[in-house]
Amino acid sequence: MHLETFAHGHSPLHRLDPRAKLAAALAFSLLLALARAWPLLWAGLGVGLLTVGVARLPLVELAKRLLAVNLFIAMLWLLLPWQVVDSPGWLGLGLAYHPHGLDMALAITLKSNALVLVLMALVATSPINQVFHALAHWRAPVKLLHLFFFFYRYLHVLHREYHRLDWGLKARGFSPGSNWRTYRTYAHVSGMLLVRSYDRAERVYQAMLCRGFSGTYWVLDHFAWQRRDTWFLAVWSLLLLGLFALGRTLA
Amino acid sequence: MELLRLTGIHFAYPQRPPIFQGLDFSLEQGERIGILGPNGAGKSTLFLLVMGLLKPQKGEVWALGAARKREKEFQEVRTSLGFCFQDPDDQLFSPTVLEDVAFGPLNQGRDKYQVRLLVADTLQKLGLGGFEDRVTYHLSGGEKRLVSLATVLAMDPQVLLLDEPTAGLDPDTEARLEQVLANSGKSWAIISHDHGFLRRNCTRLLRLQAGRLLPAS
Numbered sequence: 001m002h003l004e005t006f007a008h009g010h011s012p013l014h015r016l017d018p019r020a021k022l023a024a025a026l027a028f029s030l031l032l033a034l035a036r037a038w039p040l041l042w043a044g045l046g047v048g049l050l051t052v053g054v055a056r057l058p059l060v061e062l063a064k065r066l067l068a069v070n071l072f073i074a075m076l077w078l079l080l081p082w083q084v085v086d087s088p089g090w091l092g093l094g095l096a097y098h099p100h101g102l103d104m105a106l107a108i109t110l111k112s113n114a115l116v117l118v119l120m121a122l123v124a125t126s127p128i129n130q131v132f133h134a135l136a137h138w139r140a141p142v143k144l145l146h147l148f149f150f151f152y153r154y155l156h157v158l159h160r161e162y163h164r165l166d167w168g169l170k171a172r173g174f175s176p177g178s179n180w181r182t183y184r185t186y187a188h189v190s191g192m193l194l195v196r197s198y199d200r201a202e203r204v205y206q207a208m209l210c211r212g213f214s215g216t217y218w219v220l221d222h223f224a225w226q227r228r229d230t231w232f233l234a235v236w237s238l239l240l241l242g243l244f245a246l247g248r249t250l251a
Numbered sequence: 252m253e254l255l256r257l258t259g260i261h262f263a264y265p266q267r268p269p270i271f272q273g274l275d276f277s278l279e280q281g282e283r284i285g286i287l288g289p290n291g292a293g294k295s296t297l298f299l300l301v302m303g304l305l306k307p308q309k310g311e312v313w314a315l316g317a318a319r320k321r322e323k324e325f326q327e328v329r330t331s332l333g334f335c336f337q338d339p340d341d342q343l344f345s346p347t348v349l350e351d352v353a354f355g356p357l358n359q360g361r362d363k364y365q366v367r368l369l370v371a372d373t374l375q376k377l378g379l380g381g382f383e384d385r386v387t388y389h390l391s392g393g394e395k396r397l398v399s400l401a402t403v404l405a406m407d408p409q410v411l412l413l414d415e416p417t418a419g420l421d422p423d424t425e426a427r428l429e430q431v432l433a434n435s436g437k438s439w440a441i442i443s444h445d446h447g448f449l450r451r452n453c454t455r456l457l458r459l460q461a462g463r464l465l466p467a468s
């Protein structure tokens with residue numbers, strides 16, 4: 001299972017304390033959310049590319065994820081420039097074309113990509129359980145943490161069950177084609193996947209009960225804040241301050 | 252002293268024929284019971300009932316000094332009844348071995364520093380020294396089974412309830428497990444198809460068949 005593709009590299013960013021990286025990502029996303037001026041948005045994207053470069057993330061994986069994000073955003077480009085009006089409008093469909101919507105779509109595209117890049121470079125470069133721990137250290141709401149934790153855990157479960165079923169098919173010489181037998185087999189597999197994952201999730205929960213689980217997820221690891229974490233935060237703050245100043249002078 | 256007693260247990264899974272109709276079972280302090288029986292006889296179900304993870308339709312579960320009926324009553328004794336699931340994939344849920352083995356002791360309210368030592372010690376005894384930072388879902392089948400045993404032993408329970416603990420272990424590892432069990436000085440009930448293993452490690456053998464527990468040899 002490789003949800004943590006980026007977590008095990010050797011870049012300077014990988015070695016940082018997850019708390020420093022989380023704080024940095026949080027500050028960046030706040031700044032980005034408030035940004036209005038175009039140069040600032042482009043600069044944000046630049047910062048995203050820069051951090052990804054420093055993190056030396058594998059390009060193919062990176063491209064796959066960006067593609068997924070931008071497929072979703074592509075819909076916005078199609079939808080945002082149109083507005084419903086009372087008059088017959090364009091081709092009598094009751095729609096009016098507003099180029100202003102394109103600006104909005106571009107702004108969203110820039111912000112999302114910048115944010116995703118920074119999150120991948122800063123947050124995805126720590127193993128996910130360390131990120132949870134960092135959040136727990138900050139006294140994030142326990143319920144929310146559990147939700148994340150179990151969501152993540154059961155993604156693994158689903159994925160593993162899927163592989164088992166898949167191997168089961170392959171081991172018995174199944175090769176998919178575009179025919180009814182394939183469709184029916186896949187329908188069975190997806191049904192089975194749901195049932196099995198549900199069962200498994202239930203038993204895992206039972207196993208937790210057997211070990212006295214009563215709602216606390218423990219933090220064992222204690223992070224050691226290093227000088228490099230302070231340096232990183234200092235440089236990052238300067239960068240964000242620069243962006244902020246840029247935004248103010250343009251406003 | 253009696254540790255566990257089930258009396259007159261009736262149980263059926265929803266929309267299935269009954270598995271138990273008046274089953275009795277008991278475990279004394281110092282007793283080591285081996286449970287045999289064909290596939291699907293209800294051996295795993297028996298343990299789930301003892302743990303209060305399934306509730307009988309009729310009958311009484313008595314464990315460690317009191318009758319246990321409601322969830323709260325079972326919660327009090329669960330970490331003292333060291334139950335190890337048949338499938339280690341059900342047992343292990345934390346990202347790393349350290350966190351998984353530490354989970355039970357931390358729930359028991361032990362100090363974090365001591366728990367670390369305890370985990371290291373437990374893993375060492377099972378021949379898993381240095382496994383702390385391994386990722387649980389990338390372990391081999393046999394390693395997963397040993398780690399899931401470690402998660403139970405680390406809680407220092409009064410009783411061990413092990414569901415097919417030797418399945419998938421090589422002979423050396425099985426021998427080490429026997430040694431760890433013998434040194435633990437605990438009482439236990441072990442489900443297994445390995446007759447020799449049960450003979451060597453148990454004081455009393457039972458066979459579960461057609462909903463009844465009968466003495467076996």
Ligand SMILES: Nc1ncnc2c1ncn2[C@@H]1O[C@H](COP(=O)(O)OP(=O)(O)O)[C@@H](O)[C@H]1O
Pocket residue numbers: 264265267270288289290291292293294295296297
């Ligand atoms: N969750 C369930 N729902 C319905 N039937 C079940 C469930 N779990 C087990 N069974 C059935 O109950 C019977 C006893 O199962 P189990 O206790 O796992 O047997 P054993 O451990 O002795 O092999 C089997 O026939 C099994 O198919």
Ligand SMILES: [Mg+2]
Pocket residue numbers: 294295296337414
């Ligand atoms: Mg079983």
